[in-house]
Amino acid sequence: MVTPELFAAELHSSLTDASLSSMNFLNEVAQRFPEAISFAAGRPHEANFDVALIHEYLDTYCRHLAEAEGRTEEQVRRALFQYGRTKGIIHDLIARNLAADEDVVVDPESIVVTVGCQEAMVLTLRALRRDERDVLLAVSPTYVGITGAARLVDMPVVPVSSGDDGVDLDDLTAVVRRVRGEGLRPRAFYLVPDFSNPAGKSLPTSRRRELLRLADEFDLLLLEDNPYGVFRARGERLPTLKSLDATRRVVYLGSFAKTGMPGARVGFAVADQLVGDAAGGDPTLFADELSKIKSMLTVNTSPVAQAVIGGKLIAHDYSLLRANEREIATYARNLAQLLDGLERRFTGPSRDAVPRVTWNTPAGGFFAVVTVPFDVTDELLALSAHTYGVIWTPMRHFYDGVGGERQLRLSCSLLDPDTLDTGLDRLAAFITDQV
Amino acid sequence: MVTPELFAAELHSSLTDASLSSMNFLNEVAQRFPEAISFAAGRPHEANFDVALIHEYLDTYCRHLAEAEGRTEEQVRRALFQYGRTKGIIHDLIARNLAADEDVVVDPESIVVTVGCQEAMVLTLRALRRDERDVLLAVSPTYVGITGAARLVDMPVVPVSSGDDGVDLDDLTAVVRRVRGEGLRPRAFYLVPDFSNPAGKSLPTSRRRELLRLADEFDLLLLEDNPYGVFRARGERLPTLKSLDATRRVVYLGSFAKTGMPGARVGFAVADQLVGDAAGGDPTLFADELSKIKSMLTVNTSPVAQAVIGGKLIAHDYSLLRANEREIATYARNLAQLLDGLERRFTGPSRDAVPRVTWNTPAGGFFAVVTVPFDVTDELLALSAHTYGVIWTPMRHFYDGVGGERQLRLSCSLLDPDTLDTGLDRLAAFITDQV
Secondary structure: OOOOOEEHHHOOHHHHOHHHHHHHHHHHHHHHOOOOEEOOOOOOOOOOOOHHHHHHHHHHHHHHHHHOOOOOHHHHHHHHHOOOOOOOOOHHHHHHHHHHHHOOOOOHHHEEEEOHHHHHHHHHHHHHOOOOOEEEEEEEOOOHHHHHHHHHOOOOEEEEEOOOOOOOHHHHHHHHHHHHHOOOEEEEEEEOOOOOOOOOOOOOHHHHHHHHHHHHHHOOEEEEEOOOOOOEOOOOOOOOHHHHOOOOOEEEEEEOOOOOOHHHOOEEEEOOOEEEOOOOOOOEEHHHHHHHHHHHHOOOOOHHHHHHHHHHHHHOOOOHHHHOHHHHHHHHHHHHHHHHHHHHHHOHHHHHOOOOOEEOOOOEOOEEEEEOOOOOOHHHHHHHHHHHOEEOEEHHHHOOOOOOOOEEEEEOOOOOHHHHHHHHHHHHHHHHHHO | OOOOOEEHHHOOHHHHOHHHHHHHHHHHHHHHOOOOEEOOOOOOOOOOOOHHHHHHHHHHHHHHHHHOOOOOHHHHHHHHHOOOOOOOOOHHHHHHHHHHHHOOOOOHHHEEEEOHHHHHHHHHHHHHOOOOOEEEEEEEOOOHHHHHHHHHOOOOEEEEEOOOOOOOHHHHHHHHHHHHHOOOEEEEEEEOOOOOOOOOOOOOHHHHHHHHHHHHHHOOEEEEEOOOOOOEOOOOOOOOOHHHOOOOOEEEEEEOOOOOOHHHOOEEEEOOOEEEOOOOOOOEEHHHHHHHHHHHHOOOOOHHHHHHHHHHHHHOOOOHHHHOHHHHHHHHHHHHHHHHHHHHHHOHHHHHOOOOOEEOOOOEOOEEEEEOOOOOOHHHHHHHHHHHOEEOEEHHHHOOOOOOOOEEEEEOOOOOHHHHHHHHHHHHHHHHHHO
């Protein structure tokens, strides 16, 4: 019998948190059944991965530094090799991208380049969480990454219903009032307005404007997370909250994991809020406060990784819509195939066999939600993986408490058409057998 | 008058922490006087920076995956592009490096690859800090990065005197007893045993053994930070604490910023401690607990950045001693020139003019400490930069409280011989004028 050096009960509470442990369970299932077709992973499609692109993007970025910015060879070498600026070195390129694709015009100084969007969330919540009175509001169901970031800084997450179209503004109002009535401070409200993970919902433009008005009324920051906005499958793109934000209420959380390359681990925050100083000094930029925290967390984001993303932005004239033309088409095709496939399998002639199976019809992104007439448990997931060879995600894991018991999330980003079809056959067999 | 959206008094306390604000002041001085010769920056020398190396290392790593590990082209592409293993993808290469250079033999599964050593510190402290009773002991003066990491997780840092040779073990004993007597839990003791930053001290081997014995006696983890151990200028290399660690008391914090390339931002933790489960389940590896925290902090370390470091390790047969032959010689030359230069300027014929100026004589690394007969303030630093054209670091900034008032730190890693000599002339003029 080996005596352990440490005990779980003496480590930070996030390590034994139920909702995060459940995500580990999901990963384990995926690892235990590698042959199963997975509708679980929200990973980008791999068709256009090519190692030569990494070399190309690096060279493109170095050429840009030399030619467009007039840096000497020594300065270019230093930019890639040496410790770099805490807020990042491709902030200007990101600002040009936001202007080109999102109609968001911001001073590059208000951008902090981060180690993926996850670090941007941690920086923001760490800055906002001063003491035990500070809480985060988050749309429910919510992305597990924001729950994790909140756990790391001991910040409670208070759910706000996503309603039918992304956010239930009446519930938001009620929650703000209730939380304040309890003596707590709702520091921000987190949401994914476009093709949300996990629900696949998008907030209509009118609701975006109402939400911004409410944020003003309640003196509330909005954390807009937008990893999927580029991937609209049908209809017109909607304006981001940040593009409508006349009063600096929105901290925009950006990710290049889906539009750039997951392996670069580059994301960013746009934090153009002013921070007042009690001593009456000049206000600082919230981005500069996030930068101070970053200096204690990761020092700076790898300049090599930033150069890869920077090179991709330059190569496509700063437009990720242009850079992702093939990917946008792939995801639109997959989503249509997923929704059509559900339609064919669960309505019409076969409908009697599997009654009360419904799903939403997202207009883009990676995710759709299926509602079934039985409880969707981790045990059923294990059965589905083992016996039917298909993996998905129980929606309950995205609720911090009650909700999603009879729902499962399907992601279609990583699959090819044939695999997707076979996966749907297996899923239909699994669901039919449970009813 | 613009109304700010946020107020500093409502943000996390680390943002207004005195010791961290002072580091910002130092950076500002360096930026305000770019023409001044800097003995402040602990950055690696730039002579061997070459963008072609990044391409070469990437290719070397990809070839290794294909040839040594038998991965298909698709698998190699996926390894670099896609989301990766949370604990990293070059853990096995790092384990080979530790065996080759440090006589440290560990299971690669006990290694977590991190975004620089800074993230390894944050992961470790976040895991160990459960509530307000948990404190960190740290050698004083100490590296500001560990202070920052501790502030981020609201963990008080209790100083332990570094004494004459790195750690005053009597003081460590007294501090552990006092802290426990106050009902607090000293969760770990942080130190840099080799060529410490900022003091340039190294712990003799006999002291290392005594320290390990004390750690056993006190049931205390040791956090061994070793960024400079490779850079011995004279004498025999000493064994790392981890190589002497028979009872898994040591969490080894590794950095490739000086030995690999700062721009990759890759570091690691070796955490082979067992973590017991109150429910009586199998113990887990502390590395796996750190990995859970990493999944909420940065998800994973950029595989592209890891590939660059991995390629460098492979290219030099896993030895950083071999990879850094030129750098080791450069730093040894610079340190000798620094110490000789101080000797020439502050002893002998000119000694009468500047009495009581003394300095230590590190056997390697980047740093030496000069003691002067006047108070070394931030104002004097600004004067030195402006009027004498030379920058250094007041040692008081590395003490979390009292200490170092009449000392300054000199770093010689980044300078060339001529600049170093001119810098010492300026420093001598500055010091002479203050006496």
